[in-house]
Amino acid sequence: MKSMDFEKQKRAPVYEALERLRRQRVVPFDVPGHKRGRGNPELVRLLGEQCVGIDVNSMKPLDNLCHPVSVILEAENLAADAFGAAHAFFMVGGTTSAVQSMILSACKAGQKLIVPRNVHKSVINALVLCGAVPVYVNPDVEPRIGIALGMELSQLEQAIRENPDAVAVFVNNPTYYGICSDLRAIVQLAHAHGMKVLVDEAHGTHFYFQEKLPVTAMEAGADMAAVSMHKSGGSLTQSSLLLLNSTVNEGYVRQIINLTQTTSASYLLISSLDISRRNLALRGSESFAKVMGIAEYARSEINEIGGYYAYSSELCNGTSCFAFDVTKLSVYTREIGLAGIEVYDLLRDEYDIQIEFGDIGNILAYISIGDRMQDIERLVGALADIKRLYAKDNTGMLSLEYIAPKVVATPQEAFYADKEMLPLSQTAGRICSEFVMCYPPGIPILAPGEIITEDVLQYIRYAKEKGCSMQGTEDPDIEHLNVLR
Amino acid sequence: MEFWFSEMHTDNVKASIRCEKQLYSGQSDFQRIDVFDSAEFGRFLVSNGSVIFSEKDEFIYDEMIVHVPMAVHPDVKHVLVIGGGDGGVARELSHYEEIRTIDVVEPDEMFVEVCREYFPDNAKGLDDPRVTIYNQDGLRALRTRHGEYDLIINDATDPFGHTAGLFTKEFYGLCYKALKDDGIMVYQHGSPFYDEDEAACQAMHQKAFRVFPICRVYQAHIPTCPAGYWLFGFASKKYHPLRDFDAKRWKKRDIKTWYYTPNLHTGAFMLPKYVEELMEGAEDRKK
Known part of the structure; x- marks a missing residue:
């Protein structure tokens, strides 16, 4: 890491300029029209005076x-x-x-x-x-x-x-x-x-x-x-x-x-x-050491439950996984017979815990500088309880998160090409002109210009059935796909 | 000089106790702890601004949370107390000779130290040789226990503060797993009176109701609680709090109490209409 100038990092020029502006009590005859919130009291109730007070337009003192x-x-x-x-x-x-x-x-x-x-x-x-x-x-x-x-x-x-x-x-x-x-x-x-x-x-x-x-x-x-x-x-x-x-x-x-x-x-x-830059520069090292410790603790406790696999640096193989970010708490769930998205839904619906995402075989809980140990205990406790109540046989479950695509046209050509909308079942072998993805994580299963294969269709049906939130297509229900004529 | 401690029971209701002096103030990793001395309630302990117990009325909930399940379960050998770092629950449990182990899980060491210093009458319960104190998070302690306990007592009181994890579906589920096949769990159920506490009270019952085959609520009058009114939960795999209640057996023990009596045991489960409706509402909203 290059060394930064620690003294200079204590400054926050934009924040300081906003403070100066607030003390000057300038009369606004510019946008935004809510004029420091006076014109929109409901917005002030929602966001607070401090917040609407700095919702200002660019001007000379603010750059x-x-x-x-x-x-x-x-x-x-x-x-x-x-x-x-x-x-x-x-x-x-x-x-x-x-x-x-x-x-x-x-x-x-x-x-x-x-x-x-x-x-x-x-x-x-x-x-x-x-x-x-x-x-x-x-x-x-x-x-x-x-x-x-x-x-x-x-x-x-x-x-x-x-x-x-x-x-x-x-x-x-x-x-x-x-x-x-x-x-x-x-x-x-x-x-x-x-x-x-x-x-x-x-x-x-x-x-x-x-x-x-x-x-x-x-x-x-x-x-x-x-x-x-x-x-x-x-x-x-x-x-x-x-x-x-x-x-x-x-x-x-x-x-x-x-x-x-x-x-x-x-x-x-x-x-x-x-x-945030100031905070990271002054306290980031200490904060992230703490985050690493929390994630490490959560991983070992989750692996202790059995059935779940919270992975880390042991995945490293010197090439395609050269290093692992140990602050990430990714957990493989398929061994307990539940898709990641099913665990994701259970956590939210039954345990009031919202995690970052669940896909076919994994969940990701986002650990950050705002986390407390007691909340980690809740997450681990809930995963233990989900295993107790909902674990089932895992035969017949898809395991692949990634299907290598066959690309035949550039994204731009395919996106703007002449196209027609077909029911999902009739699209095999055609060239897709739009995206299909689970969001999050937002990584396309299909992108414009790629051939639609049976594998891809099976994945789409499986992800829908398991409850993944899917998007990208013109048809909001993903019953149809746009394909090149 | 007038020196008052005040606690907001709702945004619009404030309960105040005139204090003689403040004996202690400290901040642990989990909570701010204050101890006051007062003419009316004697010494009382405050966590993050809420009264946890006072010398004057602690006997009520310590007795009610211990003797009710102990008069139902015929043979309690292993007890887990979650929270309870003050020792009051352990003190009541120490009356029962058949109990072999009392595990007290209290994450906050400072809380235990403060209670030992300022509330020795409660804390002496922790000196019983059957007691082992674990300075651990309650959920964490429960995760590794399978079919070990006859009785679990959740002594935590605040469903929103640092003990929030002890009022969740995962908590009740892990308790179920940690109990033997005829185990009982009792827990602080909060006060149902004020509108803003109603939802929390109902949600708590709903979660326990969905985990345990038998789930009943009982009540006590505790002056320092919001509206002076407090509920407890009785969740059980086998024993019913009234049908399996053995008054004669309990009377024979000749335990000295100030609040609990076998008559009151039955009466405590007779709830006011509005509480009954609140609980029935929670039971109907099965998912």
């Missing part, structure tokens, strides 16, 4: 996110320093906007991007927008628990050999489940072939502040990284960071961001990024 020159620029520079990046952009459209800005900055229409297929839908959406061509690297699948692993170096080598004209490599690191790839080696390999490395680090904000956790994208020398501050970083939902190394032209990336970013960025989001 402007589209073209920062003062307090936002200072805050971004502090964030860059804290994350060991050459530049940091504050993002207000979620990490989705950060991921899309990376791709739109690195690729143009017709250019190739090497990308693992188990990416978040935001990646493929970006390809629909810009017309770049994906070269998919199929991830290894963990033989026991069925989840997709990271990017294997030999597979990347092959993809690069077959596509020497690709302009960039996209990596998920860590995955939702906590799997990390060998980032340093990937960066070396890609750079040796003149390709940029873009990292979706949505689930890895905490890596930057705890040296016992896996290497960060910036430290590994990646060119850009999208970091979900609102996940493990503690900022407000929808706020995020886009980090750049010195290999990337900051001005061009800003132009790309401004193609789609709002011109009325919320100061609630911006100031939450500023304050």
